[in-house]
Amino acid sequence: MSQLNFAGLAGGFSLLGLLAATPGALGQGQGLGNSPYSRLGLGDASQNLGGVRQMGMGGTGVAAPNGTNVNELNPALLYYTNRTTFEAGYTGQFKTLRNNVSSQRTGTGTLGYIALAVPISRSWAGAVGLKPYSTVDYESKTVSNGVANDPDSQLERQYRGDGGLAEAYMSHAVRVRKNLVVGVSAAYVFGSINQQASTRVGTPTLPLALASRSIYEQQVRYTDFTFRSGLHYRGKLTDKLNYNVGGVYSFQSKLNGDRSTNILREDADGALINANVLSSGEKGKAQVPALSQVGISFDNNRNWSLNLDGSLQQWSRFKSFGQEGGLSNIALSDTYRGSMGGEFTPDPTSVDNYFKRVTYRAGLSVAQLPYRPGGNALLDRAVSWGFALPLPSASALDATTVNLGFTYGRRGNTDVLVKSDGSNERNVQESYIRMQLGVTLNNRWFIKRRIE
DSSP, rough: HHHHHHHHHHHHHHHHHHTTOOTHHHHHSSSSSOOGGGGGGTSSOOOOOSHHHHTTTTOTTTTTOOOSSSSOOSSSGGGGSSEEEEEEEEEEEEEEEEEESSSSEEEEEEEEEEEEEEEETTEEEEEEEEEEEEEEEEEEEEEEEETEEEEEEEEEEEEEEEEEEEEEEEEEEEEEETTTEEEEEEEEEEEEEEEEEEEEETTTTTGGGSSSEEEEEEEEEEEEEEEEEEEEEEEEEETTTEEEEEEEEEEEEEEEEEEEEEEEEOOOOOOEEEEEEEEEEEEEEEOOOOOOOOEEEOOOSSSEEEEEEEEEEOOOGGTTTEEEEEEGGGGOEEEEEEEEEEEEEEEETTTTOOOGGGGEEEEEEEEEOOOGGOOOOOOEEEEEEEEEHHHHHOSSSSSEEEEEEEEEEESSSOOEEEESSOOOOEEOOEEEEEEEEEEEEEOOOOOOOOOO
């Protein structure tokens, strides 16, 4: 084992242990820029879309085996891990938010995920890792004229939220018969979500800038175990063409919650005037619906693959502390997602042309958001691409690959809806470009030495 890869794997073990022991490392403060839709449910759910390889292929990979990257999307695919593999990804995002009257640009970055996979025997492999479960990061403000039949007054509403949940998981894959593999994953979900809703009223004698603010705030800490199962079958269509069928089922879970709520009053400068504790340590649960994913893939077992995936999650069944729609008190709808993508390596064994050893990836996806204002579906459409760049020092025993993934997409629209009370509601459209940088270290451990 080279000193570089040994140091990288040792560092990976240390980082994995540190992050698993530190709830705030990935589960809190991990926002990727202001996203009004993360106010819904538990925030922007990860949707179990895998790592940087899957990102470059439009989020596909339920049925796409690979011996280089850690495919934790489908735990059954860990069986194809042929070398000890450590993988970490860093995610960044830039986005533009707009409605029919204004726009805003925002963005930031965060550690995306870490994973370590180990082939245990010829028919058994396992993995541990840490990845996001959901992300909350939003801030919005609206000002309307006329309050309590006073046309000269103004009402300002402001909503803020941050935090999120992460999952530390352990997965195993076992071949039960020729070409058929099953996998299971158990995860510990943890983190907290902080939300505020505030109002203040301005009048001709007391402008908004000088008015005090009334704030309702709540913090909920979630912890519990979740479980996921996977299945994969690989067969041959011809001598040079293989097909793969895969499925993943993430079981419904009920996360234990601990909620605290307060009513605050602040002056115009943000100084606290008074605070009333409504509840502290209130116990409850968040019912997260099951997620079903299926996929089919074709490859030539050498340098290309083509993948099709689909998923369904019934967010209409989501509840938090017995309330449909959760803490935002906005009813959710079922979500669907379809994607296609693939990868191509011109010549994996090329010696004189490095770019023939590079893997090129691309994909398309469309998903329905869990929010349907006025009964109208909101979609998230995206195009993705990516590259796997092997370092020249690769050998039969160890290799290092730098992976890049990019996604450009839009979700929502800028329609204006008229409510039953005659007021208007403006939809928000997000245009985003998401980037992920991943490093994959492969090393063959436990080699039996032979004396000639």
